[in-house]
Structure formats: C-alpha cells, structure tokens
Amino acid sequence: MATQHDIALTNALTGIPGPLPPSGVIHVAFPHANRFTIVGNHLAQHDGLSLTAIGIGVYIQSLPAGSQVGIKALAARFAEGETTIAAALRELETHGYLHRTRARLTNGRVVTRTVFCNQPDALLRERAMAPTRVAVPPMRTVEPAAPVSVAQAPVSAAAQAPMPVAAPVPVAAAPMSVAAAPMMTPAVPEPAPVPEEKPPPVRVPSRIAPKPPRRPLPQPRELTPELHRTASALLADLRRHAPELVLSEDDVEELTPGAAAWLERGAHPDAIRRALTTELPQPPKYPAKIVRHRLAVLLPPPLPGAQELAPARRTPVTPFQTCEGCDRAFRSPDPGHCRDCRARYWEAA
Known part of the structure; x- marks a missing residue:
C-alpha cells in the first residue's frame, strides 16, 4: 500500500505546472x-x-x-x-x-x-455601513392650487371659503406668475449614515507565561588557583554521591566560578554537595543545567563579620529624681531640686 x-x-507531483519550490510545503x-x-x-x-x-x-x-x-x-x-x-x-x-x-x-x-x-x-462592516435611522417629525403639505386665468368664470361661494394656509415659504428673488406659483414644501435632506467605530483588535495573551530571565552564575571576588582547584574537584566528585550528575570537562570548567563563590562565602564542601545532589528530578535530562540553576538560586549570603555580630550599644537613659522642695519628678543624674525650685532659691539668694 x-x-x-x-x-x-x-x-x-509531475503534473504540477511550473518548477517546484526548493524547500517548504508543496x-x-x-x-x-x-x-x-x-x-x-x-x-x-x-x-x-x-x-x-x-x-x-x-x-x-x-x-x-x-x-x-x-x-x-x-x-x-x-x-x-x-x-x-x-x-x-x-x-x-x-x-x-x-x-x-x-x-x-x-x-x-x-x-x-x-x-x-x-x-x-x-x-x-455591515453594522458600520447600516444607516442610522433618525426620526423626522411629519410636515404638513398643501396641494398646489390649480392655475387661475384672468378670463376664468366666476367662482362659486363654496370655492371662496377660506382655506388653510401652510407655513410661510421664502419667496424667490425673480417674480413668478400666478399660474407658476404653486406652494412648495422645503425638502428635508436625508441624514448621512454615521459609521460605527470599529473596536481595536484584542490580543489574547498567551497561555504560557514568559519565563523570567535566568540568573547569572555567581562569580567570586578573586578566583585564586587554590580556590579554583577546590571548586573544580568538588564538581567533578558529584557523580560519586549522585550517579545522575555526570558533568563533562567543559561543564566543570564553566561551573567552577559558581562553586568558588560558595566556598568564598564560607560554605562547607559537604553543604555544597548536599545542596547540589538532594531531591534531583528523575531522570535528570540536563545535569549541567541543574547544577548551574542550584548554584545561582541557592547561593548563601556572605558570613557576617565581627562588627555585624557585635551587640548594639544602648543609649544611656537619664533616671527620674524627686525634687526635695516640691516633690516633683524630674530627670537628672543626681538628686536635688527641680528647675523651678532652683530658680526660686537663686532669686532669694
């Protein structure tokens, strides 16, 4: 088949006219x-x-x-x-x-x-092109009178009765004869359709949220040869504790600054090893990416120095004293009189 x-x-394909494209769908x-x-x-x-x-x-x-x-x-x-x-x-x-x-x-x-x-x-488009209907009030129209000649027969009494007259119509500048002067009704212009504004296209956000930018690999302040050797040995030794974390030489060379930053901040090699090998996904598809992510995300803060760990100095508080003259409480390092009593004694002296 x-x-x-x-x-x-x-x-x-042989029956398709013209040359076939070199790539893409046919x-x-x-x-x-x-x-x-x-x-x-x-x-x-x-x-x-x-x-x-x-x-x-x-x-x-x-x-x-x-x-x-x-x-x-x-x-x-x-x-x-x-x-x-x-x-x-x-x-x-x-x-x-x-x-x-x-x-x-x-x-x-x-x-x-x-x-x-x-x-x-x-x-x-159909909704926008549909004319908008505007309600126009009905207007009274009067039928034009028949042309009257000079030699017409006398009009009957019924015809001489008053007739309803429409609203005044502006008279043209040129004179019009009696026969050509019918009463005309002004034409109402038809309202122009108002096009409906087309709403702007709405973009539906993607159901997959954008991933945050990847954190950079931490770098030590000074990568000494001794620190480089210890960090590279730590990364190469990971496969003994987690057989899934098999790193190539290029991976170890690339990730060494991250491990050196941990060592520089006072992290113990056993603590680094536990952070990189605990609760690994099964099976880990990209061991180097896992190690890089954990080195960047789980980086501990620098160890605080002696000045940060020293207890904060408390500001001395002046104690309360009781005035010997008026029993008023006042702050002073030594017992005695308050300010008002001292002023009175000075005035008396």
Whole structure:
C-alpha cells in the first residue's frame, strides 16, 4: 500500500505546472466533490489565536446547525482536556468568532446559546455601513392650487371659503406668475449614515507565561588557583554521591566560578554537595543545567563579620529624681531640686 501511495504521489507531483519550490510545503490539491467546508485564511492563519483555538474553530464551522459544541462535548471528542478547550473557546470568543449567551426557555430551563460567525470583520462592516435611522417629525403639505386665468368664470361661494394656509415659504428673488406659483414644501435632506467605530483588535495573551530571565552564575571576588582547584574537584566528585550528575570537562570548567563563590562565602564542601545532589528530578535530562540553576538560586549570603555580630550599644537613659522642695519628678543624674525650685532659691539668694 505504501508503494502505491508513493507512486501516486510521484505522478501527482509531475503534473504540477511550473518548477517546484526548493524547500517548504508543496500542495497537491484535488477539488472536493462532497464533505468539505470553506474556511477563511483569517481563521486558519490567525496570528492571535493558538493552534488549539484554530482547530476547534475549524471543527465547529464544519458541524451542522444544532450540534453540541460545549466544553464537555468537545473534551469527549478530542484528546485535549477541558481546561485547554475552555481556554481555546475563550480565545475564539474574544476575537469575535464565538458568541455565547444564556437564554431561558419557556419551561424555565436556562441553556447556553452558541453562535459561530465565520467572518467577524464582515459582521462589523455591515453594522458600520447600516444607516442610522433618525426620526423626522411629519410636515404638513398643501396641494398646489390649480392655475387661475384672468378670463376664468366666476367662482362659486363654496370655492371662496377660506382655506388653510401652510407655513410661510421664502419667496424667490425673480417674480413668478400666478399660474407658476404653486406652494412648495422645503425638502428635508436625508441624514448621512454615521459609521460605527470599529473596536481595536484584542490580543489574547498567551497561555504560557514568559519565563523570567535566568540568573547569572555567581562569580567570586578573586578566583585564586587554590580556590579554583577546590571548586573544580568538588564538581567533578558529584557523580560519586549522585550517579545522575555526570558533568563533562567543559561543564566543570564553566561551573567552577559558581562553586568558588560558595566556598568564598564560607560554605562547607559537604553543604555544597548536599545542596547540589538532594531531591534531583528523575531522570535528570540536563545535569549541567541543574547544577548551574542550584548554584545561582541557592547561593548563601556572605558570613557576617565581627562588627555585624557585635551587640548594639544602648543609649544611656537619664533616671527620674524627686525634687526635695516640691516633690516633683524630674530627670537628672543626681538628686536635688527641680528647675523651678532652683530658680526660686537663686532669686532669694
């Protein structure tokens, strides 16, 4: 069967007019006679929809009216979960392809009414080009009088009765004859349609949050030869304690400054080893990336010096004393009299 398909495909490629592209997709297209759906490129190549949303939109467009397109029905039909399908339906709803409303039936049951529009832009254009209807108050019109000649027969009494006259109409500058002066009604210009402003396209944020930038590998203040040798030996010895952490020579050379920064901050080699080998993912696909991440994220702070660990000096507080003259409390290092009593004694002296 595979050989027959290959032969048929080769024959179809030879029938394509023009030179074939050197790379990329090559279309072998046959016209559909039945069971096909017309899908616009605005949906199939939408740059704001995810691949799941585009696929679900094409699937819903191919279904007949009345088909079930809820989250449960789509999850039972496809391998994607309900969370993924719900997010895709929200994307289609944001871009105008899908409209979901709650409606109450005559029996009191509340159902979800789903409407799928294959061209949201065309719907917005039709709404914008629809003329806005403006209510114009009706105007009274008077039929123009018949032309009257000079030699006309006498008019009857009924015809001489007063007739209702319309609002005054501005008279033209040129004189008009009696026969050519019918009463005219000013024409009301038809209001121009007001185009509806098209809302700006809404970009649906990606369901995958952007990853934060990777922390740089810590660097020691001074990488001495002795510190370099100890750090490289520590990294090369990791596979003895965790067989999964097999690092190459290039990895050890690249990660040595990070381990040297730990040693420079007073971390014990056993503590570094436990931090790098405890609770590893199984199986670890990229051991060097795991070690680099832990060296950068779990870096301990520098050890505090003697000045930081020294107890803070307390500010001496002046004690309270009781005045020997008025028994008032006042602050003073030595007992005696308060300020007012001292002033009185000085005045008396």
